[in-house]
Amino acid sequence: MSGHLDYEINKELGECYLFMGDLDKAEEYYTKAMSNNGIHPDPYLGLATIAVQRGQLEAAMNLYRKASTIEPDDRALSGMALIEMERGDRAEAFTHFKGALTRNPENLVALFGLVRLAHAEARIDEALPYLRDYLTVDPAKHEVRFTLAGCLVSLGRHAEAGTELEAILVQDPRHAAARDLVEELKRVAA
Numbered sequence: 001m002s003g004h005l006d007y008e009i010n011k012e013l014g015e016c017y018l019f020m021g022d023l024d025k026a027e028e029y030y031t032k033a034m035s036n037n038g039i040h041p042d043p044y045l046g047l048a049t050i051a052v053q054r055g056q057l058e059a060a061m062n063l064y065r066k067a068s069t070i071e072p073d074d075r076a077l078s079g080m081a082l083i084e085m086e087r088g089d090r091a092e093a094f095t096h097f098k099g100a101l102t103r104n105p106e107n108l109v110a111l112f113g114l115v116r117l118a119h120a121e122a123r124i125d126e127a128l129p130y131l132r133d134y135l136t137v138d139p140a141k142h143e144v145r146f147t148l149a150g151c152l153v154s155l156g157r158h159a160e161a162g163t164e165l166e167a168i169l170v171q172d173p174r175h176a177a178a179r180d181l182v183e184e185l186k187r188v189a190a
Contacts, residue, residue: 007036023050041067074104105133124151
């Protein structure tokens with residue numbers, strides 16, 4: 001078999017075993033994939049996921065960094081940011097989440113991680129463009145639009161929040177959380 005075919009087979013087997021929860025077998029096949037072809041980040045990302053599941057955060061961080069040097073994509077940056085959040089390195093996590101979203105505005109792990117940090121660090125206004133970027137790709141994603149509305153409420157921008165909530169209710173009139181927040185905004189305005 002060619003090196004690339006061996007790489008693909010081993011990577012796929014690693015992914016299958018990881019999905020099934022057999023971390024030892026997944027690790028075995030991801031390691032084989034790495035030795036077949038060291039120019040793809042996927043085996044490193046898989047091994048990082050295994051390390052996280054085993055609680056080996058430093059090893060996971062090193063694997064995410066290695067994956068990022070091969071191809072700086074949103075998955076490696078999100079993984080690094082999650083570990084940094086766990087460590088309390090909030091500024092670095094914020095930067096890596098933003099980098100992940102710059103590369104892939106649809107990365108929900110990065111998006112919601114960024115929003116969580118934005119609330120904790122009083123940087124909510126910095127999360128707004130990323131929420132809006134996501135909605136340009138998928139305007140019907142109510143969870144993201146509701147999160148945007150919540151951020152706007154936190155910033156005291158109630159009229160803008162109301163507009164976002166109304167957009168949800170036009171598509172889903174039974175969206176209970178949006179209806180409740182609209183009612184709360186009406187009480188605050190009164």
